[in-house]
Amino acid sequence: MAGDGSFLVEEFIDSITSQLDRVQDSLRVKAVNRPLTYALKDMSLELKVFVELDTQGKVRFRTSGPNEAGASVVQLGFTTITKPMIEENTVSLAANRSPSLEEAGLAPDERLRLERMGVRNVGQLERLQSSAGVQSVARLAEVPVDRLRSALVLNRPKVTGVRPLPPQPAPPVVRPAPPVQPAPPVPRPAPPAPPLRVPAPPPRTPSLPSRPPAGPPVLKVQPGTRRIALSGNRLIGDDGPASVRLNNQPLGVSEADDDRIVIEMPEDHRGGALEISLPDGTVAAYELSVEDGESWGAWAPDEEYS
């Protein structure tokens, strides 16, 4: 709310909605002890306001004061809707996962012009440009094409880091004491898998004829590595998380988030071609190599390699 008592339209809607929610909640609580209760089905309000435009081009309302003539009348209607109606008419939470326009480095006036076109994040910008074309969006929003393209690159699905995870602790097993025998040599437990520096996969451009084609980057893991964490951006698409294959065999995903996926490796794998199919169809390929590496040192959970 500004110093002159004006407020943004969205603030106004939020405020009225929270008041109506409070009414419904109170009536619902009352129903616990009373046989009959009422629900507020709808409400309409003829609000007398002065409509102003602030310096940022946002519409603000100011309720009319005593003896102020000439106010506009805004007719507002609120009604109860069902959960399926909410899901039909609102943007899904998944659509809000992509970076905001501010994070994409767009200036405030550029953001405002894009917001007027219904674009509030890079994901929505990507959807619009896929149907209208980046040139059209740039012309309508008066934003340079280069700036839009660089914003779109930010939202592309990508793998930025890969690291093995330590094995999950097994539950303690109580066993009867074995008969006394000469003590066999005690095998030393394998050290936990160390962090890896993973070079980025090569760009998918045709290599020059004079150079031999570069192979996929090599990931070295220790024997017994069962879980590998991938970090990146937009690792979950509309059809689910990115799919990962080792030597063309699909691997299971134990945890999946937009920026992190944990994959389960087969018990006695010997490495091979690791392919990560991202939601936009691109494939990040790595060569998984199983090697003993005592010189790698201890696993460091706080380090992230990319």
Added chain:
Amino acid sequence: MAWNELADTLLQLVESVSPDAGSGLVVTEAELEMPLEVSSAVRQGRLVFCASAPHSRWKAGFLPPVHRTRIRVEIDEIPEDGRGR
């Protein structure tokens, strides 16, 4: 003048629809249309709307304007588990 929050005023209006216990009457649906004086304030950084019945039924020089409001209330059917819709 003490201002009521819009939610409190609406709750009082809904309450006014309920007939006295033992009267044998049941109101199943009601529509109320009334003027409200509306003002806004900020509490803990959030915009809060207050609404109250008009100061007076008479028109005077410096009274706040009234905003026509209409609400519709209905008997709520509570499912057996009591959780509501």
